[in-house]
Amino acid sequence: MTTETAPAGRITLPGGEMLAWSDLPQQRLAEGGPLAALAARIVPAGARVLLAGPHDPALLDRLAHAEVTCLLRSHPDAVALSQRAARVVVGGPAGLPDDETYDVVIAGAGLDPVESVEGTRLGWDGVLARLVAALRPGGALLLRLDNPLGLHRLVSSTPWYAGRDDSAWAVGGVLDRAHPANRDQLRERLTGVGLRPATCWAAYPEVGTATALLDADQLDRDAGSGLFDAVLHGACAGGFTTEPVLQDPARLAVDALHAGRAADLAPGWLMLAHRPVASATSAAEDDLPIALVQNGRPGIGVLEVLDGPSGWRWGVTASTGASVPTAAPFASREAAYRDAGALSGPVPSGRLLRTLLLDAALRRDLATLRTLLQGYAGWLADHAGDDGRIAGAVALASTDNVVLADGSYAVLDPSWRATAALPGDVVLARGLWRFAAGLLTGGYAHPWASTLDVAGLTVVLGGLAGHDLDRETVAGAVEAEAAIAAALHGLDTDGRVTLATELHAVEPTNPPAGVRSYQQLREAWLRQREEITRLAALTRWTEELLTSRERALRRAETTIGLLSGSLSYRVGRLAITPARLAKRGARAAKRRAITALAPKQEEQQ
Numbered sequence: 196m197t198t199e200t201a202p203a204g205r206i207t208l209p210g211g212e213m214l215a216w217s218d219l220p221q222q223r224l225a226e227g228g229p230l231a232a233l234a235a236r237i238v239p240a241g242a243r244v245l246l247a248g249p250h251d252p253a254l255l256d257r258l259a260h261a262e263v264t265c266l267l268r269s270h271p272d273a274v275a276l277s278q279r280a281a282r283v284v285v286g287g288p289a290g291l292p293d294d295e296t297y298d299v300v301i302a303g304a305g306l307d308p309v310e311s312v313e314g315t316r317l318g319w320d321g322v323l324a325r326l327v328a329a330l331r332p333g334g335a336l337l338l339r340l341d342n343p344l345g346l347h348r349l350v351s352s353t354p355w356y357a358g359r360d361d362s363a364w365a366v367g368g369v370l371d372r373a374h375p376a377n378r379d380q381l382r383e384r385l386t387g388v389g390l391r392p393a394t395c396w397a398a399y400p401e402v403g404t405a406t407a408l409l410d411a412d413q414l415d416r417d418a419g420s421g422l423f424d425a426v427l428h429g430a431c432a433g434g435f436t437t438e439p440v441l442q443d444p445a446r447l448a449v450d451a452l453h454a455g456r457a458a459d460l461a462p463g464w465l466m467l468a469h470r471p472v473a474s475a476t477s478a479a480e481d482d483l484p485i486a487l488v489q490n491g492r493p494g495i496g497v498l499e500v501l502d503g504p505s506g507w508r509w510g511v512t513a514s515t516g517a518s519v520p521t522a523a524p525f526a527s528r529e530a531a532y533r534d535a536g537a538l539s540g541p542v543p544s545g546r547l548l549r550t551l552l553l554d555a556a557l558r559r560d561l562a563t564l565r566t567l568l569q570g571y572a573g574w575l576a577d578h579a580g581d582d583g584r585i586a587g588a589v590a591l592a593s594t595d596n597v598v599l600a601d602g603s604y605a606v607l608d609p610s611w612r613a614t615a616a617l618p619g620d621v622v623l624a625r626g627l628w629r630f631a632a633g634l635l636t637g638g639y640a641h642p643w644a645s646t647l648d649v650a651g652l653t654v655v656l657g658g659l660a661g662h663d664l665d666r667e668t669v670a671g672a673v674e675a676e677a678a679i680a681a682a683l684h685g686l687d688t689d690g691r692v693t694l695a696t697e698l699h700a701v702e703p704t705n706p707p708a709g710v711r712s713y714q715q716l717r718e719a720w721l722r723q724r725e726e727i728t729r730l731a732a733l734t735r736w737t738e739e740l741l742t743s744r745e746r747a748l749r750r751a752e753t754t755i756g757l758l759s760g761s762l763s764y765r766v767g768r769l770a771i772t773p774a775r776l777a778k779r780g781a782r783a784a785k786r787r788a789i790t791a792l793a794p795k796q797e798e799q800q
Contacts, residue, residue, distance in 0.1 A: 241262070243296075250304060339464070342376075394412075413485045530678035575626075623660065
């Protein structure tokens with residue numbers, strides 16, 4: 196691109212611009228993702244905003260209510276964003292006019308991509324000081340910091356210090372003392388330049404393409420939250436599918452949550468800081484969400500969780516230029532649809548049922564498993580109609596979307612609803628099948644026989660829940676799961692059929708679906724080796740049994756052959772043959788006599 200494609204007067208070139216380089220992210224989230232939703236909340240209407248560094252163009256669309264100036268180092272990026280921004284300054288922070296101040300400064304890509312390699316290098320602290328100088332009293336700074344010890348580095352198969360990408364001008368880590376390495380150090384740096392640190396959000400699964408932003412302080416306080424459990428598991432399970440990893444990031448994130456370290460292991464953080472002067476136009480911190488989650492389907496935007504006097508409550512940000520829909524299009528032709536209107540009430544508290552069941556299975560606590568499953572089955576039965584069918588959100592309430600608090604079960608996310616009511620046994624079997632598939636393919640220890648397949652374990656779990664499920668019901672539940680998953684992921688008919696075939700073929704020796712981790716692949720290989728060893732032993736036993744039976748048969752044939760050729764056998768046969776003939780003759784004579792007497796007896800009667 197060249198400047199001829201940009202609107203006249205919108206691009207400023209003070210020097211130091213990079214003419215043949217682009218920083219714009221290749222992987223982009225719909226509507227800019229949670230970062231754009233958070234920025235839209237922080238920026239008041241009519242505010243002057245400085246976007247420092249490369250950002251998703253969709254972020255500028257979400258800030259249409261403000262006057263946005265972009266600070267970039269890449270000239271091609273400036274041309275690409277000039278249609279959306281009021282002004283674009285290219286060349287790094289040194290090109291900012293000294294007399295310009297802004298209400299909000301957003302550095303959602305960090306400070307490293309702000310300064311140009313073609314100009315004077317200021318360093319991390321120098322860039323921060325220049326941005327703070329451009330922030331008016333009472334303004335707000337939203338700053339991203341990458342975690343050098345984050346979950347993304349712990350699970351990556353490539354060492355962090357071996358970066359060879361074109362963007363790796365410098366490989367940062369904990370060895371670089373010029374960069375803060377954790378939240379406390381970041382707060383110290385911000386305080387040192389005259390800012391007051393406020394809310395900090397942990398970004399998962401990748402800080403550059405975060406699909407979940409969670410309040411770091413809330414993560415530390417609510418380690419057992421079912422909401423955080425489900426959000427972290429969902430974000431990490433869907434965020435590392437492009438390349439193999441060392442271990443399951445979802446399992447590691449959830450374990451970190453329950454250990455109170457989910458915020459410390461986040462791939463990065465977004466810190467909000469204010470200049471210590473009250474401002475009527477600044478967003479109140481109480482109105483900021485404690486969680487922002489990217490929605491997987493278009494039309495709804497980003498899911499929010501707000502903390503109010505009565506507890507946590509749901510919220511939804513509408514997509515740009517669209518209102519929040521109350522039902523998914525073509526809902527009548529899909530097994531499930533999303534009702535955004537259901538996300539307006541309180542968020543149920545409690546621990547996630549899947550986590551409780553998994554913990555009991557690992558501890559071989561059958562009593563707890565029986566209590567949990569019977570309570571789950573009874574809760575489903577309470578929501579069934581007179582015909583035994585379950586409708587609405589409860590029809591889709593599997594163990595990973597149900598929380599338990601003080602003996603009460605509740606649906607965590609009530610927005611997904613079944614289009615048509617499902618039989619109660621199918622709903623129960625679907626929830627148990629999903630848990631059984633994750634338990635077996637994940638390689639978790641459990642108290643049941645290792646020879647059980649997924650359907651067999653589902654039947655066993657149904658027995659613990661007090662229901663006599665059969666394999667036919669489980670097969671129907673798998674079909675329902677395929678139809679529901681197709682609706683959730685927007686699959687067509689062929690995709691749904693393919694998915695159903697894959698679900699029916701799930702075996703305990705398979706690795707889990709989704710992320711491919713070397714640790715889980717090795718565990719799957721060990722299970723396959725154990726199964727092959729068992730089958731080989733069974734084959735050897737069968738062969739030995741057949742060999743022994745064949746030998747016994749041969750011995751019997753040999754004995755019979757020897758006996759049939761002996762003199763005593765022949766003499767005995769000569770003696771027996773006349774007796775057999777006489778016996779046959781006597782039987783024939785008896786039958787003829789009976790036949791002849793039958794008419795006479797009838798005449799006498």
